[in-house]
Structures are given as C-alpha cells and as structure tokens.
Amino acid sequence: MDNKNALRAGAVAAGTTLMMLLMTSPALAVTPDDGDDPGAGISVAETVGLYVLLPIVLFLVIAGLVMVGDKSRKQQG
Secondary structure, rough: HHHHHHHHHHHHHHHHHHHHHHHHOOOOOOOOOOOOOOOOOHHHHHHHHHHHHHHHHHHHHHHHHHHHHHHHHHOOO
16 A cells, blocks of 8 residues: 555656646746847856865855854853
8 A cells, every 4th residue: 555655656746847848838048038139258267166165165164253253152161
C-alpha cells in the first residue's frame, strides 16, 4: 500500500512539472524592450569575484564579528 502512494505522488509531481514546463512561455530575452540600455559586460574574473568571493568574505567578516562579540560577553561573566 505504501508503494502505491509513493508511485501516485511521483506521478502527480511529474505531471505537475510537465504541465508547468509546457504552459510557460519563453523568456524572449533576445528581443530588447523599449528603453533598454545594457551596459558593457563583465569578465569571468569579475563575475566570480562578485558572486562567489564577495559573499564568502562577507560571511567570514560577519561570523568573525559574532565570535568576537560572543567572546567578550563570556569574559565579562
């Protein structure tokens, strides 16, 4: 009985995914809209720095500040 429910759930999920894919329209990103003024593109190094390295550095800075704040609170007690 449990296998039957799992099969049914899989069929519903697959059907829903298929219908969503069939009913969505293409993004039409090739056709520019009125008023579009795209700037110059960025290089691969700039992209990696902006979307990979910068978030890691921000995470480490925030984590470091939290640890420093936590240690100072322990020393007071």
